[in-house]
Amino acid sequence: MIAHGKTAFLVFLVTSLMQCVQPVASMDADDAPKSVTLDYLQELYKAVSFDHEIHSGMYGCSSCHHHTAGTGTQNEACKKCHLLSRASADVSCSGCHHFKKPFALPTRDHTEDIYHIDKPGLKGALHLQCLGCHRSDGGPTGCQECHDFTPAGRRRFALKN
């Protein structure tokens, strides 16, 4: 009985461990949107249509979604805590990277969270992510290759109409 109990306990231990290791509830790539419209810089730039399908075909989810897609993570800094994290309820960029406008006196989002003190806002996160890859993998890197100016944008950049 005792031996049986031990085995049962071991089996329980192993299965529960396996459950932890397996990437559970990972987001299905089919659920992902085909394109995402980025339109939060409307003052100076027209909306940008981001082709999610092309990008998700070329790269793994975790290339851009850090640890929130539930498919592991490639970022060394994230790995320390999020190697086995499940998919988050909200995987969109803006779910974590908030668009900071208007700025108030700088306050920390999570005072208790000592690891995310340097989290970029939405504008920074998108540009760092897009340009980071586009520079290293040969994508377009010029500002106007993604962004068309609005009339206000043309005025801001002193472009003759």
Place this chain on the structure above:
Amino acid sequence: MSRFHPGWAEAFCIEKLRKKCGVLCWICKEAEMEKKKSRRTVLKSGLAGTIAALAMRPRSTVAHEIKKYPDTLGVLVDMTRCVGCRSCEAACNREQNLPAPDKPFTDQGVFDEREHGQMRRTDETRYTVVNRYDLPGQAHPLFRKVQCNHCQEPACLTSCFVNAYTKTPEGAVIYNPDVCVGCRTCMIACPFYIPAFRYSSAFHARILKCVFCYDTRLKYGQPPACVEACPQEALIFGRRDDLIEIGRRRIKDNKSSYVDHIYGEYEAGGTSWLYLSNVPFERVGFNTAIPDEPILDSVKSFLAIVPMVLTIWPALFAGFHLLATRKEQHRKSSDSNGPEE
């Protein structure tokens, strides 16, 4: 003791006078011991030697007290992130109502402009400029944003004898054109060559420089226009102490991507604007010979004795003169009185 002494300031150093040396610190024994090498060079090769010797002096590691406002704000510039889009220049131009530029801000050709062999500088029409550095061995060019660094103990403020400058508790170094007499001493005093003079108008002369968007934004706790415009968050705004913490974290977490230094943490006594770089700072145009002590320290002893020299010395020397000539006058008068007796 201050490490950075231009020869003239050193010659009048009152702090050293108070010590044991007694006479001018030129022959102060303590200073002699410490700076034997530089002194010899000075004697040998004059001014050029002085400059060279000053530059060669070892960096001081002694902690010094900097007067600073608590919770003062600042900006951290991460040069590894800047892509040279010039959005900050465009935003500054509009925020400060500056004249329209000759070329649009989308023109990348301006990075090749050279004036007297120098890269673009801030002037009366632009309070901030971005310059490109094409360095061998780097996959991408590096971009350096230049503007007023808003020193914690500003040399421009110290040097201004009409007190046109103010360092605000928020961190900005602002300027009052109403009292400025256009002497341009601040332009010489600034270790970063930032204050610009409006040469274009003879009757409305004034100094122009970045004011940290103080009147329109900083006063209300908002970041300057350039920071808000930066797409890469190469510029981040916050409490200076937080920014230093963030800078250190970035260096620690990405050792291969950064040089282990935050420019502006100590330079010139510390500045509100701080920089991170992936190449040694001198390679991207930063003056790394700027001392850690406030520029003020180098000249305050000199400046303190200026009023003394101007007020006491004339009286003192007039007194000496009178004393020296009194005897003669006395003799003269006694000579003239003599025959009468």
